[in-house]
Amino acid sequence: MTSRNTTHQQRIAKHLHAILGCGHQEALRRVREAAAAGRLPSPLNAQGRAAAVELLAREATMATGNRTTATPALPEPRGQVRCDWPWSGAAGLASLAPGTVTSLVSLPTAGRSTLALNVALHNAMKGIAALFTSGEITSKSLGQKVLAARYGFDARSQEPPGGWEAFKATAMPELTAAPLLRHGARVGTSARDSLRAGLVAAARRNRTLRLWVVDSVWHFSDLTDEGRDTASTMAELRALARAHCLAVLVTSQVLTTDAQDPDEPVTAAHLPDGMASHSDRVLVLDRPGTERLQGGDTYPTATTLRSLSGSGIEVEVELELEPEHCRFVPA
Numbered sequence: 001m002t003s004r005n006t007t008h009q010q011r012i013a014k015h016l017h018a019i020l021g022c023g024h025q026e027a028l029r030r031v032r033e034a035a036a037a038g039r040l041p042s043p044l045n046a047q048g049r050a051a052a053v054e055l056l057a058r059e060a061t062m063a064t065g066n067r068t069t070a071t072p073a074l075p076e077p078r079g080q081v082r083c084d085w086p087w088s089g090a091a092g093l094a095s096l097a098p099g100t101v102t103s104l105v106s107l108p109t110a111g112r113s114t115l116a117l118n119v120a121l122h123n124a125m126k127g128i129a130a131l132f133t134s135g136e137i138t139s140k141s142l143g144q145k146v147l148a149a150r151y152g153f154d155a156r157s158q159e160p161p162g163g164w165e166a167f168k169a170t171a172m173p174e175l176t177a178a179p180l181l182r183h184g185a186r187v188g189t190s191a192r193d194s195l196r197a198g199l200v201a202a203a204r205r206n207r208t209l210r211l212w213v214v215d216s217v218w219h220f221s222d223l224t225d226e227g228r229d230t231a232s233t234m235a236e237l238r239a240l241a242r243a244h245c246l247a248v249l250v251t252s253q254v255l256t257t258d259a260q261d262p263d264e265p266v267t268a269a270h271l272p273d274g275m276a277s278h279s280d281r282v283l284v285l286d287r288p289g290t291e292r293l294q295g296g297d298t299y300p301t302a303t304t305l306r307s308l309s310g311s312g313i314e315v316e317v318e319l320e321l322e323p324e325h326c327r328f329v330p331a
Contacts, residue, residue, distance in 0.1 A: 008044040009035060015053045030056055073177050074127035076207060083130075083211045083247045086122035087330050092315040093307050094281035096211070096247040101238050103217075103275050105254045105266060106285035111303065112251045113137060113215050114145065114326050115285055115319075119249060120213045121149055124180035129207040131198035135185040135219025142182055148326040150175070179207050191220040191236055199244070212241075214250040217272060231274025238278045250279075263288070268308060282308045287321070299323065302331065 013028035034040050034056060041048040041055075083096040094102040096119075106112040113136055120130040134142060147155045151171055160167035181201045185194050195212060202209040214220065214237060221228040234250070241248040252272050256264040266284045268276055276282060284307075289300035301321040305328075318331035 008049060012040075012044075012049050012052045012056070015049070016056055073205070074125070074179065076127050076129070076179075081128060081208075081210050083119075083123045083128055086118055087317060087319065087328070089330075090305065090317045093283055093305065093317065096249070098210070098245040098247055099242045100280040101234070101241050101248045101250065101278060103234075103271075103279040103282045104249060104251045104285060105271060105275070105282065106287070107255070107266065108253055110285045110287040111321050111323075111328070112253075112285050114149075114321070115305070115328050116213045116215055116249055116251050117142070117145055118149055118327050120211060121146060121178075121180055123211050124178045125150075127179065128211060129179040129181065129202045129205075129209045130211040130213065131181045131183060131195070131202070131209055132213045132215070133183045133185055133191075133194040133198065134215045135187075135189075136215050137184075139182065139184040142184070145326040146175070146180070146182075147171075148324070152325050154324050179205060181209075185219060189220075191233060192240065194220070195240055195244070209244070209246060212246050212248050214248065216251040216253065217275070218252060221272075228272070230272035231278075234272075234274035234278035266308070284308050303328065 009031045010028065013024060013031045016031065017024045017027040031040075031052070034052070039055070041051045044052070082098075085091060085093065085096070094100070096102060104112050104116055113134070117132060120132045124130045132142070137145070144155045147153070151160060151167075153160050160171070179202065181198050183194050183197050183201075191214065194214075198212065199209055217230050217233050217237075218228055221230045221233040223229075230252075237248050237250055240246065252275065254266055254270045254272070256266060256270055258264050266286070268282070271282065283305060286304045286306065287300060288302070301323065303319045303321055304316055305319055306316045319328040320331045321328055
């Protein structure tokens with residue numbers, strides 16, 4: 001190190017010490033560390049030294065802010081904990097009470113995985129530990145969906161308001177504080193193993209798991225000569241819900257019997273084996289118009305979430321899908 005460089009670094013450290021109040025030796029250590037990493041501006045004239053001071057001061061301030069402003073873990077609700085729905089008027093759809101199983105079905109591309117994630121995220125932001133187990137969405141895509149649903153921007157193509165540095169300093173601690181647990185189930189992973197992973201993750205955070213979203217029943221059903229054994233999976237989910245006092249929300253794709261009639265409503269006849277008998281309530285997400293799309297068409301966003309029983313439709317809630325935000329909002 002030349003004497004000239006040493007003098008420049010000492011001058012930078014002097015100004016940094018005055019700004020941060022961290023002590024001259026600590027300031028000099030930071031300057032020398034930055035110099036060794038090649039991060040100081042060149043040349044170190046008056047303008048370069050000023051830029052170096054600004055850079056190092058900003059880094060130190062951000063590091064301190066990230067340590068001191070981290071959001072504490074959301075308090076777990078006391079007393080009897082009951083999960084609920086994100087939308088007003090949806091309480092009559094299903095209770096989401098401990099020990100119950102609610103099934104959510106739809107035709108392809110209606111958005112049932114997104115809706116189920118909205119339910120998990122809503123409860124987690126209230127401090128209720130929720131596990132989202134997915135065999136349908138990659139971990140990376142799931143993380144992007146969480147960001148979009150919570151903060152209203154598409155992380156794949158947009159920058160958050162204020163930029164990524166500010167976003168990471170504020171939003172990341174909030175998400176870390178919320179007890180939303182995610183588990184990407186691999187092929188061959190059983191429902192029981194997925195739940196065990198969620199229970200362990202919740203225990204490490206001193207939480208009691210209350211809500212388990214399973215996306216979807218087909219992923220956890222063994223393949224037999226007759227097709228997927230969804231009946232055994234549904235029976236297992238019901239047993240696990242009762243054994244661990246969990247509200248379980250399980251999704252499934254369904255197909256109507258007449259491929260030429262896209263307006264044929266989903267009924268109990270279209271459900272996977274065992275879903276009706278092992279569910280406390282079955283919900284149908286309808287998104288009319290997606291089956292008739294052609295090139296250049298805009299995807300419809302109007303949806304209806306309805307309950308299905310032997311007597312037909314009981315409750316309906318009108319929702320609007322915001323695809324870019326991965327969330328459903330009241331219509």
